[in-house]
Amino acid sequence: MSLEMNMKNHGYAILRNNIENTINLKINDEEFHAICSKMSPKILKKNKLFIQEGQYSDEVHFITKGACYAFDVDDKGDKHTFQFSIEEHWIGDLYSFFSGNLGIYNAETIEDTNFLVIKRKDFEKLCDDYPIFDRFFRILIQNAFVALQYRLVKSQTESAADRYKAFLKKTPHLLQRIPQYLIASYLGIKPQSLSRIKKDVLK
Amino acid sequence: MSLEMNMKNHGYAILRNNIENTINLKINDEEFHAICSKMSPKILKKNKLFIQEGQYSDEVHFITKGACYAFDVDDKGDKHTFQFSIEEHWIGDLYSFFSGNLGIYNAETIEDTNFLVIKRKDFEKLCDDYPIFDRFFRILIQNAFVALQYRLVKSQTESAADRYKAFLKKTPHLLQRIPQYLIASYLGIKPQSLSRIKKDVLK
DNA sequence: GTATTTCGTTCACATAGGTTAAGAAAATCG
DNA sequence: CGATTTTCTTAACCTATGTGAACGAAATAC
Numbered sequence: 001m002s003l004e005m006n007m008k009n010h011g012y013a014i015l016r017n018n019i020e021n022t023i024n025l026k027i028n029d030e031e032f033h034a035i036c037s038k039m040s041p042k043i044l045k046k047n048k049l050f051i052q053e054g055q056y057s058d059e060v061h062f063i064t065k066g067a068c069y070a071f072d073v074d075d076k077g078d079k080h081t082f083q084f085s086i087e088e089h090w091i092g093d094l095y096s097f098f099s100g101n102l103g104i105y106n107a108e109t110i111e112d113t114n115f116l117v118i119k120r121k122d123f124e125k126l127c128d129d130y131p132i133f134d135r136f137f138r139i140l141i142q143n144a145f146v147a148l149q150y151r152l153v154k155s156q157t158e159s160a161a162d163r164y165k166a167f168l169k170k171t172p173h174l175l176q177r178i179p180q181y182l183i184a185s186y187l188g189i190k191p192q193s194l195s196r197i198k199k200d201v202l203k
Numbered sequence: 204m205s206l207e208m209n210m211k212n213h214g215y216a217i218l219r220n221n222i223e224n225t226i227n228l229k230i231n232d233e234e235f236h237a238i239c240s241k242m243s244p245k246i247l248k249k250n251k252l253f254i255q256e257g258q259y260s261d262e263v264h265f266i267t268k269g270a271c272y273a274f275d276v277d278d279k280g281d282k283h284t285f286q287f288s289i290e291e292h293w294i295g296d297l298y299s300f301f302s303g304n305l306g307i308y309n310a311e312t313i314e315d316t317n318f319l320v321i322k323r324k325d326f327e328k329l330c331d332d333y334p335i336f337d338r339f340f341r342i343l344i345q346n347a348f349v350a351l352q353y354r355l356v357k358s359q360t361e362s363a364a365d366r367y368k369a370f371l372k373k374t375p376h377l378l379q380r381i382p383q384y385l386i387a388s389y390l391g392i393k394p395q396s397l398s399r400i401k402k403d404v405l406k
Numbered sequence: 407g408t409a410t411t412t413c414g415t416t417c418a419c420a421t422a423g424g425t426t427a428a429g430a431a432a433a434t435c436g
Numbered sequence: 437c438g439a440t441t442t443t444c445t446t447a448a449c450c451t452a453t454g455t456g457a458a459c460g461a462a463a464t465a466c
Contacts, residue, residue, distance in 0.1 A: 074360040082356050095349045104353075127341075131334030138330075138341035145348045146298045150307075152355045153285050156391040157277040160423070180444065188359040193423055195445050363453075383414065396453055398415050 010041040011064025011087075015116055018062070018088050022143070023136050031130050038122035042115040051093050051107035056100075059117045060092035066113025067177050071106050071185070081185040084110075084174060090140065110178060160189045161197045213244040214267025214290075218319055221265070221291050225346070226339050234333050241325035245318040254296050254310035259303075262320045263295030269316025270380050274309050274388070284388040287313075287377060293343065313381060363392045364400045 015035070020026055039062070044050055051057050053073065063085055070083040070091055082105075085091040096103035097120055118126075127134045154163060164187055168175065175183075184194035218238070223229055242265070247253055254260050256276065266288055273286040273294055285308075288294040299306035300323055321329075330337045357366060367390055371378065378386075387397035 072356045072360060078360075080356060080359050082352065082359070094345070095353065098345050098349060105356075127338070131337060134334060134337040134341050135330065138337050138344065141341065141344050141348050142297070142301050145344050145351065146301060148348065148351050148355060149285065150298065152351060152358065153275045153283060153308075155355065155358060156283050156285070157275060157281075179442090181442095189422095190424060191444070192425080192446085196423085199445085382412095384412095392452095393454060394414070395416080395455080399453085402415085 010116065011114060012036050012039075012116070014064050014088055015039065015062055019136050022139050023132070025132075027132060031132055034130055035118075035126060035133065038126055039116040039118045042117050044109050044113050044115070046109055046112050049106060049108045051091075051103065051105060053103055053106050055103050057093035057096035057103040057105075058100075058120045060090055060094070060097055060123070061107075061115040061117050062090050063087050064114045064116060067110040068107055068113055069110060069178070069182055069186075071108070072104070073106065079185055080188070081182050084171075084178060084182075084186065086174075086177070110182070155188060160187055160193060161200065163187050164194065164197050165201065213319065214317060215239050215242075215319070217267050217291055218242065218265055222339050225342050226335070228335075230335060234335055237333055238321075238329060238336065241329055242319040242321045245320050247312050247316050247318070249312055249315050252309060252311045254294075254306065254308060256306055256309050258306055260296035260299035260306040260308075261303075261323045263293055263297070263300055263326070264310075264318040264320050265293050266290050267317045267319060270313040271310055271316055272313060272381070272385055272389075274311070275307070276309065282309075282388055283391070284385050287374075287381060287385075287389065289377075289380070313385070358391060363390055363396060364403065366390050367397065367400050368404065 016027070016032055019032075019035070042050075042061070044066075050061070050068075051070070065087050067084065067086045068091055069081050069085070070093075071079045071081045073079055083091065091107055093103040093105045093107070095101070095105070100120070123137075127137065154166065158166070164183075167183065167187065180194060181191040184191045187194065189197075219230070219235055222235075222238070245253075245264070247269075253264070253271075254273070268290050270287065270289045271294055272284050272288070273296075274282045274284045276282055286294065294310055296306040296308045296310070298304070298308070303323070326340075330340065357369065361369070367386075370386065370390065383397060384394040387394045390397065392400075
């Protein structure tokens with residue numbers, strides 16, 4: 001199947017939007033083709049583990065449809081979710097991806113999910129050949145950094161109940177798509193505690 | 204004072220090292236002069252608040268000597284430290300810096316501190332004119348992102364005692380320079396709790 | 407160098423969230 | 437569709453950390 005054919009499906013247009021919205025600038029067709037030629041489609045069913053701790057993670061995933069979550073497993077075997085990602089967002093074990101070391105995180109689909117993935121080598125080549133992608137990934141990760149820092153601060157300053165209310169307010173659409181026990185895990189509490197909190201919030 | 208004079212003092216050489224180590228590449232003199240011409244020295248005594256919540260924060264600081272910390276103040280007036288920065292590191296309210304909105308964080312010196320600061324406008328101009336700085340800031344913030352994500356995960360999976368031990372192991376040099384109550388705040392606990400933990404760790 | 411403020415420690419008590427267990431509700435499977 | 441598994445809720449009890457207060461030690465100011 002030709003690249004042209006490929007681009008009709010698989011959500012390459014969504015990718016172009018994501019890039020242009022992020023850098024607040026149109027990219028030209030050469031640049032667009034350059035990145036498309038390096039990103040391959042991947043389709044996974046619900047509940048598939050696609051990033052695994054202890055394995056090299058040399059690609060990052062752009063979601064064109066579906067939902068997934070990234071998590072860490074602690075010594076007791078408990079999962080701790082630190083990211084939800086849906087269409088038009090990126091997900092990966094960036095520690096492994098950028099450092100080249102063995103991965104430390106896991107990620108799994110929550111729904112049937114379509115991705116476009118890029119390998120580290122291709123990512124680096126792309127940035128070398130087209131500075132616009134250094135720009136794009138700089139801004140992408142700047143935004144991610146700012147959001148993450150905000151979460152870290154709030155996880156230290158707010159009660160679990162307040163974090164839950166903030167989650168409801170900020171991402172109500174995720175409530176429909178994500179099981180409660182993962183939301184609890186994302187908030188840093190146990191499912192039983194989230195149940196308790198929800199009961200209190202109603203009062 | 205000429206730029207040449209300026210560069211002899213104020214730690215511009217430290218900045219060049221920081222850039223070259225980060226991108227793993229030498230920059231040429233033109234590029235170096237370009238960034239130097241946009242970064243101004245700033246010198247502050249100990250215990251000076253230099254970033255303030257509610258004010259626009261349109262510059263980021265590179266530390267050439269000294270130490271500072273960034274913090275949030277919660278509804279009860281309690282400070283929550285989320286970053287320590289010493290020489291050869293950057294500090295700023297990146298939320299305000301990148302978004303142009305009013306700042307949400309604070310930062311204060313812990314020691315007499317020397318900075319080089321760059322304004323957002325100059326930062327943007329620099330990245331437009333020299334793609335190498337898109338590259339530099341991309342990698343700088345990539346590294347910061349990965350470290351921050353690790354901290355977020357650990358803050359959810361580890362006990363305060365384990366976080367303290369990890370802090371000791373990873374940054375023993377900070378123990379000498381930073382008061383205990385700030386370390387407690389960084390670990391997400393109260394000074395009294397850190398005292399208790401230290402006593403237990405000895406056993 | 408003394409006075410004053412800030413910092414670190416200890417303790418007794420309070421509380422948010424964890425733990426364990428059980429049952430109800432919902433989703434998935436055959 | 438009914439059977440099975442997974443998810444959500446409730447409740448009783450437990451534990452890590454917070455709270456408030458007191459005191460000595462250290463740092464800072466005068």
